[in-house]
Amino acid sequence: MGDFIPFLFNGLSISSILLLTAIGLSIVFGMMGVINFAHGEFIMIGCYSSYIVSLVLGSEGSWLTLLLAFILSFILSFGIGYLIERLVIRKLYARPLDSILATWGISLILQQLARNIFGSNNVDAPMPKILSKGWEVTEDITLPFNRIFIILFAVLVCLFVYYFIYKTPKGRILQAVMQNRSMASCIGINTKKADAFTFSFGCGLAGIAGICISMLGSVGPSTGQNYIIDTFLVVILGGIGGLRGTILGALLIGISSPFIENFTTSSMAKVIILSLVLIVLHYKPQGLSPMKDRTID
């Protein structure tokens, strides 16, 4: 039992990171059908936002710098996302395979930009002092506060996104556009605006996830790349079409990871988890919690 708690905690911690990184992707992928391979770079933008804040306000972390970092990361990634949607993505809505290529190109450009601006070495972003400590549950078990913070934050973000998409008028408009574009346009919704907003919103969420990742260690131009495939797997394992699937996918992959790592190396664990996901997808190609739809293609 004593061993079980740290495993579960680790699992929840990994799940919450996966969930934070996947949620924006899931919205863009699920609602717009656009595959954003630059999603990882928006996470990277988030990471660097907290670094920028520390450059301006000094490297001493506090709750204020954290708050500012969150705000900056959302604004930056939302803004850049908006720009990219206007320039590139909006021309590719009916061409999912092409959107993969174009966003891959964008991701390469953003990585090189980061290398030119911040250098290719990793940088550290500060966080509030208290978060680097931990909660000593027993003598052997200490749960780091930063991980607890991330878990709580992930729950908060989920609730916010759920509320926003399903309960507010603006969210309903987005849903309407994604479900029936031409009908939405007929009743006077500006679908182009809705597209741009959805994409940028997804990017903004990635930026926020970036802050959380920067709390766990140093970050660099390729930080986003380390997360992108896992993130995609979470989304397709869960099934396209809603928050429910993404949460399910993140929890499954996240919680099983530390248990598998327990009896093998971490690289083998990764191989095993990826293979398990593929096996599940073989039996459920639409993911675990797909949205039923009448159209087949």
Add this chain to the structure above:
Amino acid sequence: MNKDLELHLKRIARVVNPIISLRDVEVDFDGYKALNTINIDFSFKGVQFIIGPNGAGKTTILDAICGRVKTSKGKIIYKETHEVQNKKPESIVHLGISRKFQNPTIFNTQTVFENMKLSLLTGKRNVWYLFNHKITKEEEDTIDQTLLKLNLLEYKNVISGSMSHGQKQWLEIAMSIINEPELLLVDEPIAGMSPSERDRTGELLKEIGKDHTVLVVEHDMKFVSNFSTSVTVMHEGRIIDRGAFDKIVNNEQVIEIYLGRQN
């Protein structure tokens, strides 16, 4: 639903020696029942129409038979021996069930001849056979004859995407009938056709219906009255009535839910 009507429906649902039978079939689109406990047999031969207002489940019946949608309950039995519900579409095709979709779905970048060739050599054969197959004189004759039936012979080497909407419809009909399927499922065949094209299509369906079974979903009442051997009326995922056209147009309920709207 009152008792009499229920009995009436039970009586009309069954036929002797059906080509395809639906038993308690249900199709569920995330809580919305597109087909609600459907029980019906379709007899061999003839042009049998399915009509009903939008959202009645007409197309869904065709989709369920040819494996395009999954049924959540019930059985679909072909020729009293094969259960085809939730089978892969390609294996259903191999049993002799062919489908024409609502909008012309043809291979736009290929010629009419290549479209026909693709349909003629259905994937019943193994992959190697199909890869190496050179078309024989006999096979080419079959293609020519089918094209001739549909006035398309002179377009044989035209890229199919460049033809008119009506011609594309015909090409798809030609593709669906080239292998002489026993059951032909046709979804709104005359949409976008001129009056003369409509008549020709109707005559053709009638011709096919002499030896084979044709199930047609159609809105155009004039077309239905001209070419139907029997008509099934649907509403909100259920069967309302079935019979000859003259009979069903006098059914109060049918008038109310369907024809009544035209007044």
Add this chain to the structure above:
Amino acid sequence: MKQKIICILVLAVIIILPVFLLSDFRLSILSKFVVFAIVAISVNLLWGYTGVLSLGHGVYFALGGYAMAMYMKLQAQPLPDFMEWSGIETLPWFWKPFQSLPFALAMTVILPVTLALLVGVPLFKSGTKGVYFTIISQAITLIVSILFVGQQGFTGGSNGITGFKGVFGYPIGDPTLIKILYGLAVAVVIAIYFVSKFMLRTHGGVIIQAIRDRETRLRFLGYRTDSFKILTLATSAAMCGVAGALFVPIVGIISPSLMSILMSTEFVIWVAIGGRGTLLGPIIGALVINYAKTSFSESLPEYWWYFYGFLFIAATLIVPKGIVGTLKEKEWFQNRFNKLKTEHE
């Protein structure tokens, strides 16, 4: 007919000239590009003609390469040095057969094809398509590359396998060997070009293009489209494996970086820029982009990545049909082309 002969002659001169004009170093780089052209053809067969985009083709390429590298390594050292470093004292059983050249050559095709079947059969049978296949193909490549990096003692880890003595009796870097390998690469690319051309002319070629355009319709005509997709994936993997096997003696190293996702995506951009769904496009794309990359990395390495990223966007927004596809649409080109064709007939 006369024009056709002239065409062939000009092409032959273009192929032979580099042997005399370029330094050994440059010629060997050119051979590498030609090998990449083979990869591009194989990616195009799957993506341009069948409509299945794989972003993990690096793994098939690398498997072919590793099979060749294992043979060449054993020729140089009975027990590879990286095994000694990892404390492995006897040759593992699966390395032993690679002492034989025919076995190794067979494996350059068998290994990638086996993986392609392992990937393709379950995925295509369960109906995975479009972007799902693309993402999963990446994940699979990631799995294999993690495995290869992790098993240092058996695969040489992230350094890969290098330090070969030579091949065909010539030491690596020998001018004659470089010329032989160039000739071999050109011969293989021509052969594979004609194999694809033949494949596309058969009824099977019509079928795979129909899968690309309207797979669902084809299934409702009774085709088991998954079998055809599996077959194309396997063929494509085999071509990639052959390319990988040629790559090793030319470049002198194989490492997991060749099966990285970055590399696999690069394959796709050659096809996209050259012209997907055209036979010549991928060859031209691979040559042009690799030439650009080499020149860039010699003069402006910083800016290569911007240009490279831009290429992806350009390939989707500005020239979606690629160089060859766009040229084909131009009128003057079409007239020329038709003239050639009628004369040929």
